[in-house]
Amino acid sequence: xxxGAVNVIDAQQIARYSVGLPVGNPAALAxxxxxxxxxxxxxIDAQQIARYSVxxxxxxxxxxxxxTDPVAAGLV
Numbered sequence: 001x002x003x004g005a006v007n008v009i010d011a012q013q014i015a016r017y018s019v020g021l022p023v024g025n026p027a028a029l030a031x032x033x034x035x036x037x038x039x040x041x042x043x044i045d046a047q048q049i050a051r052y053s054v055x056x057x058x059x060x061x062x063x064x065x066x067x068t069d070p071v072a073a074g075l076v
Contacts, residue, residue: 002028011050018042 001009002025013023014033018041023029033041035048051057
């Protein structure tokens with residue numbers, strides 16, 4: 001939100017942006033929201049900001065798939 005602090009509000013704004021909802025400062029978000037450097041501001045970026053803002057580790061997740069299809073154990 002361009003207030004000089006990295007906090008859960010930033011995570012919320014990135015999450016909103018990633019699903020097409022309006023955000024408070026779209027220009028600032030577009031410029032700085034891709035914290036994983038994968039070319040897109042998405043829910044993984046929001047998750048990393050949220051973890052950082054509550055002092056949990058926020059490992060880089062560059063080029064990590066957002067979703068991996070589960071493997072079927074067998075057919076019934």
